[in-house]
Amino acid sequence: MRRSHVTTVSLLAALVLAACTNAKDVLEPSAITPPAASAQPAQPLSAAPGTAPVTTPAPTVGATTPANPAQSAAALSKTRLQIAPIVGASVEAATPLTAELQTRARQRGITLAGSADQAATHVLKGYFSTMTEGTDTTVIYVWDVYDPAGNRLHRINGQQKAPSANAAEGWPAVAPATMQAIADQTIDQFAAWLGGSAG
Numbered sequence: 001m002r003r004s005h006v007t008t009v010s011l012l013a014a015l016v017l018a019a020c021t022n023a024k025d026v027l028e029p030s031a032i033t034p035p036a037a038s039a040q041p042a043q044p045l046s047a048a049p050g051t052a053p054v055t056t057p058a059p060t061v062g063a064t065t066p067a068n069p070a071q072s073a074a075a076l077s078k079t080r081l082q083i084a085p086i087v088g089a090s091v092e093a094a095t096p097l098t099a100e101l102q103t104r105a106r107q108r109g110i111t112l113a114g115s116a117d118q119a120a121t122h123v124l125k126g127y128f129s130t131m132t133e134g135t136d137t138t139v140i141y142v143w144d145v146y147d148p149a150g151n152r153l154h155r156i157n158g159q160q161k162a163p164s165a166n167a168a169e170g171w172p173a174v175a176p177a178t179m180q181a182i183a184d185q186t187i188d189q190f191a192a193w194l195g196g197s198a199g
Contacts, residue, residue, distance in 0.1 A: 076191060081105060082113040082120035088128040089171065089179075093139075096176035097126075100183035108191045120148055124190070130162075130170045137162045137173040143186055145193075156189045158182075 083101055086094040101124075105112055113120035123146040131138045138161050145154040162178040 076109045076194060077111075078121065079194060080111050080113040080117065080119055080121045081190075082115065082117060082123045084115075084123055084125040086126045086128060089126075093128070093171050093174050093176075093179050097179040097183050100180040101187060104184050104187040108187055110187070110191065118148075122147065122153070122194075124186075126186075130174065132169040132173070135167070137169060139174055139178060139182065141182055141186075143190075145190065154190075154193050156186055156193075158185065160185075 083098065086097065089097065102112055125144045125146065127142045127144075129140050131140060138159050140159045141157060143156040144152050145156070146152055160178055160182050162174040
């Protein structure tokens with residue numbers, strides 16, 4: 001008798017809990033809108049019935065407004081980029097990376113400055129490491145962009161999976177094509193940032 005009473009109480013408790021959960025699930029979206037979002041003025045509804053309201057996405061905090069193509073080209077043409085020695089990568093891996101950085105920079109209209117060039121407008125410093133899991137090796141990279149005075153202006157980071165062509169681990173497993181892809185992505189992101197900051 002006592003056992004069935006305990007079972008009945010447990011079932012009732014479970015039903016009450018389920019009812020509370022279901023009530024929470026059917027709340028109106030307006031009831032859970034954050035105060036900042038509900039404080040925004042309402043957007044006009046579209047004329048056609050049954051269609052969603054027209055909304056404009058809020059600007060991202062800290063985002064740069066893209067410059068027009070002429071401004072971007074002007075910013076790139078004034079840039080003299082100095083590439084600092086690569087930290088963390090083997091010489092065999094850094095060689096195709098550096099060569100492709102130079103090629104891609106020229107393609108994007110960016111002038112490269114030598115290590116002793118006092119007229120450099122930006123300095124690019126790269127830090128690399130590898131991570132091997134099973135037969136997969138991933139190259140992790142971070143680039144810091146500095147002004148000539150040593151102030152950090154921007155950071156580019158990412159990772160690139162190296163196709164496992166051999167049983168090696170670490171840098172010996174990284175093919176030149178992987179490092180070239182990183183170089184292309186780096187210069188493209190640098191150029192996009194530079195063009196956006198020129199707006």
